[in-house]
Amino acid sequence: xxxxxxxxxxxxxxxxFVEFVEALxxxxxxxxxxxxxxxxxxxxxxxxxxxxxxxxxxxxxxxxQLAWLRLVVGLLILLFGLRWLRKSILRAAGIIPLHDEAxxxxxxxxxxxxxxxxxxxxxxxxxxxxxxxxxEGSEVAFIVVAVGAGGAGLLPAAAxxxxxxxxxxxxxxxxxxxxxRIPENTLKCLVGxxxxxxxxxxxxxxLGAEWPAADWSLPAISLAWGALTLLLVRSVRxxxxxx
Amino acid sequence: MNLLRRxxxxxxxxxxxxxxxLAWVAACAxxxxxxxxxxxxxxxxxxxxxxxxxxxxxxxxxxx
Numbered sequence: 001x002x003x004x005x006x007x008x009x010x011x012x013x014x015x016x017f018v019e020f021v022e023a024l025x026x027x028x029x030x031x032x033x034x035x036x037x038x039x040x041x042x043x044x045x046x047x048x049x050x051x052x053x054x055x056x057x058x059x060x061x062x063x064x065q066l067a068w069l070r071l072v073v074g075l076l077i078l079l080f081g082l083r084w085l086r087k088s089i090l091r092a093a094g095i096i097p098l099h100d101e102a103x104x105x106x107x108x109x110x111x112x113x114x115x116x117x118x119x120x121x122x123x124x125x126x127x128x129x130x131x132x133x134x135x136e137g138s139e140v141a142f143i144v145v146a147v148g149a150g151g152a153g154l155l156p157a158a159a160x161x162x163x164x165x166x167x168x169x170x171x172x173x174x175x176x177x178x179x180x181r182i183p184e185n186t187l188k189c190l191v192g193x194x195x196x197x198x199x200x201x202x203x204x205x206x207l208g209a210e211w212p213a214a215d216w217s218l219p220a221i222s223l224a225w226g227a228l229t230l231l232l233v234r235s236v237r238x239x240x241x242x243x
Numbered sequence: 244m245n246l247l248r249r250x251x252x253x254x255x256x257x258x259x260x261x262x263x264x265l266a267w268v269a270a271c272a273x274x275x276x277x278x279x280x281x282x283x284x285x286x287x288x289x290x291x292x293x294x295x296x297x298x299x300x301x302x303x304x305x306x307x
Binding site for chain 1: 265271307
């Protein structure tokens with residue numbers, strides 16, 4: 001497995017883990033409030049929809065070796081990664097609040113409290129679980145399809161996402177409560193760094209820029225983005241403390 | 244409209260950062276076309292994108 005495939009698999013696995021942890025919180029709240037059958041069916045239906053979408057678009061894009069398509073994919077991954085990175089830097093520096101799974105669980109349960117009691121088949125539970133899994137999973141599906149089209153191949157990214165999904169499902173079954181201790185922001189930061197590095201590399205290649213060590217430049221670009229991230233978190237914290 | 248907004252927010256948290264990143268990529272492409280070396284262009288790309296992120300993060304920190 002080359003550096004592209006490793007980075008793609010790691011980015012997909014970490015992003016999937018974080019997104020599915022957020023979906024798990026809502027599914028647990030729905031299950032605990034309205035019974036388990038409908039929310040689990042909703043989550044499974046959304047996961048199947050996303051997998052079908054990735055399977056439909058992924059191979060088609062992967063086989064299109066057009067230069068402009070590689071540029072578009074590189075740019076989309078770059079914008080996507082920069083968005084994750086900026087947000088996680090602002091969270092780590094204390095500018096915006098960290099995501100709290102326990103609070104999200106409590107909020108969702110409170111919002112369900114006023115609804116009429118659930119029957120055996122509950123559309124509220126099904127629709128709620130479908131919506132949250134589809135929303136959180138759409139970013140995962142994009143990462144899998146885009147890194148597949150960008151040059152890393154669909155398989156490593158899909159394997160990373162599937163491993164993360166299995167891990168979150170296993171933890172959910174085992175613990176039956178929100179995964180509040182997962183260092184979500186650190187994971188989001190790592191995803192941002194990996195995606196931004198992949199986006200920078202592929203955009204540069206599509207433009208015709210030359211990376212000094214070819215494929216082996218990717219770890220160095222990731223390190224550069226990682227170092228900048230640490231520097232920005234420290235400098236924003238420092239400025240905030242000085243105010 | 245909700246779907247469009249969702250797609251927009253999938254890629255853009257800060258319109259300024261996205262715009263600056265795209266403008267910098269376009270500038271690198273223009274420099275390459277004008278004869279800039281491939282190695283220098285890759286350094287230019289990385290440095291410019293890093294600077295755009297730094298400016299965007301500090302601007303957001305100042306605003307909040």
